[in-house]
Amino acid sequence: MAQLAADLQLAVHRLPCARCSGRHLWLPTDLSPQAARYCSACRVRHPAQDGDLWAESRLLGLRRVFLACQDGRVCQVNELARCQAELFAKLQPDCHRCQLRRAEAAPPYRFVYRK
Numbered sequence: 001m002a003q004l005a006a007d008l009q010l011a012v013h014r015l016p017c018a019r020c021s022g023r024h025l026w027l028p029t030d031l032s033p034q035a036a037r038y039c040s041a042c043r044v045r046h047p048a049q050d051g052d053l054w055a056e057s058r059l060l061g062l063r064r065v066f067l068a069c070q071d072g073r074v075c076q077v078n079e080l081a082r083c084q085a086e087l088f089a090k091l092q093p094d095c096h097r098c099q100l101r102r103a104e105a106a107p108p109y110r111f112v113y114r115k
Contacts, residue, residue: 013075015080019083020083022083024077026077027077028073028074029073029074033047033074035047036069037067040093041096048069048074050071050072051102052069052101052102053066054066054095054098055091055092055093055094056093056094064093066078066080066081066088068080068102088100100112
């Protein structure tokens with residue numbers, strides 16, 4: 001029974017991908033949308049809106065983590081970023097302005113760069 005609950009929990013956090021038609025894991029974090037996006041210029045966390053995607057650097061800039069705000073939660077989307085590497089590679093980590101946004105309200109999601 002515990003295994004079934006764990007499998008259901010993982011299924012909830014898998015969203016369809018428009019590129020590969022697969023499902024990618026979105027791992028919830030403990031970050032609040034009101035203070036989600038780290039900005040290296042201001043040295044604070046800025047609020048995130050539903051549909052925002054951004055990158056943050058970790059381990060002194062050696063590792064990038066990709067995050068998204070979805071349904072009022074901040075999730076880690078590294079698996080999606082690996083699948084759509086050419087899109088996510090352009091993201092600047094710890095940027096003041098959110099650069100990438102979800103273009104569609106329902107899955108499978110497509111993403112566009114903000115102007």
